Amino acid sequence: AAGVIQSPRHLIKEKRETATLKCYPIPRHDTVYWYQQGPGQDPQFLISFYEKMQSDKGSIPDRFSAQQFSDYHSELNMSSLELGDSALYFCASSPPGTGNTGELFFGEGSRLTVL
């Protein structure tokens, strides 16, 4: 079965640079979520999109932005990178019609290292 695809899997950037992470949800899933997991931390919700519109906002820094495109893939753009942005970034998706009862399906994550 198709899973959530994230790219790149690993990314190394310098401070103050920008980075873009991509997420391809499971086909026919209509909602995409972004999470950040720092070392030894629990995943923190950043932002989500439903049918290409922002549906919810968590602890996403102002330096970060995201969008969902017409083919439902999503991109997380991070600017003015800081050392503290080093983390695993997960994308998850959920299918239509599951409302509050459905689980999220997670990708393998993109590991960002800021030097």
Added chain:
Amino acid sequence: AQSVAQPEDQVNVAEGNPLTVKCTYSVSGNPYLFWYVQYPNRGLQFLLKYITGDNLVKGSYGFEAEFNKSQTSFHLKKPSALVSDSALYFCAVRRTGRRALTFGSGTRLQVQP
């Protein structure tokens, strides 16, 4: 705030013994509760969920969880642990009006051969 708490950073159990990973919740209304497992440098894999109905929920890989409303708990259990169960386990809740999940701090399960 509506959330979940995992009181144990680590749980150690011998292979073949039963295991329990604890989770308590604090939500208003009906709780939607989930368990996920994470292996090193991997994504989170869904194990099971409680939405409504039977308090004992069965999930993947032989795991089950017991929902207890009076104790506001949703503990993860398995009758016989395997070394391959060693991983990081997260309890999660879906807050009212939000589709994203809020995760607990995680519990590292170590199963010794």
